[in-house]
Amino acid sequence: MTFMDAAAQSRTLSRAWGDLVDGFGKRELWLHLGWQDIKQRYRRSVLGPFWITIATGTTAVAMGALYSKLFKLELSEHLPYVTLGLIIWNLINASILxxxxxxxxxxxxxxxxxxxxxxxxYRLVWRQMILFAHNIIIFVIIAIIYPKPWTWTDLAVIPALALIALNCVWVSLCFGILATRYRDISPLLNSLVQLLFFMTPIIWNENTLRSQGAGQWAKIVELNPLLHYLDIVRAPLLGADQQLRHWVVVLVLTVVGWVFAALAMRQYRARVPYWV
Structure with a gap:
């Protein structure tokens, strides 16, 4: 078999799918490695990963209190909103960067x-889900201080988190392969993600826009896909009305993203060891 024949056989969807299935099957390996990453990062630390929880909580309280005063919003509504926005953003941000x-x-x-x-x-996404579990403690504390009425429909947060994790996998696959081949992609993404943070309703919402006389920008904000990812998780946890359009957008983006991931894995999976 020639080198060209071997290369052609490696670029098949069945090989790409086999890599994803085999990788998921090695759960003991990536579950262990992901947990070890966190232990190693906070070795000899008394609080360990709860330092991230403390930092996230401090930022959320400071931003929530400040912006609720600036825009004359109820702290009991805006603080949980900002807190969840930051927690979910950290998960999405990590999957990209x-x-x-x-x-x-x-x-x-x-x-x-x-x-x-x-x-x-899988190791990366598992590690980020562990950190997400640590950070969600902040929201639990705030939810106890400012309780909201919940209904059974709020359990939609469970499939929403599953969708987020599924999207984190394809995002990491696509950007991981792309940035391995083109090293300029990583700093470019850092700049882009920083911009998206301010363009995404995390520390502000539609009421903020209306209070500033910029309600027309709400339609433009809808074009930001991260808005929809945030809402499918944040709305159930806040006990707010859930909009079907957010779920539709996320489901469509999930399918499209996995198509790109499958194509990237088919075409470039075998080349990654030579690029790193």
Whole structure:
């Protein structure tokens, strides 16, 4: 078999799908590695990953209190809104920025340990879900202080989180492969994500726009896909009305994203070990 034949066989959807399935099957490996990442990062620390919880909580309280005063919003409504926005944003932000570095950061393992590439992505997403679980404690405390009436429909947060995790996987796969080939992608993403933070309703909402006489911008904000990802998780937890359009947009983007991820894995999966 020639090199060209071998390369052609490696660029098949079945091989790409097999990598994803085999990688998921090695759950003991990526679950262990993801947990070890957190333990290693906070080794010899008394509070460990709760330092991130403290930092997120402090930022949420400061921003929630400040912007509620600036825009004359009720603190009992705006503080939980900002807190959830920051917690969910941290999860999405990590899947983009750390996802772009996922293969570069694991160069040694990729070259020395013959495992599916997807193992490193699952490890990243699992690690971020653990941190999300730590951060959600902040919202639980705020929800106790400012209780809201909940209904059974608010359990939609469970499939919403599953959708977020599913999207984090394809985002990390796509940006990971792209940034491994083109190293300028990572700093570009850093700048873009920073801009998106201010363009996404995290510390402000539609009421903020209306109070500033900029209600017409609400339609433009709808074009920001991150708005829809935030809302499918935030609305159920706040006990707010859930909009069907947010779910439709997220489901469509999930399908489209996984199509791109499958194509990227089919075409470039075998080249990543040579690029890192």
């Amino acid at each position: 750390e996802g772009a570095e996922v293969f570069i950061a694991n160069e040694g393992l990729i070259k020395q340990l013959p495992t599916p590439l997807s193992v490193h992505v």
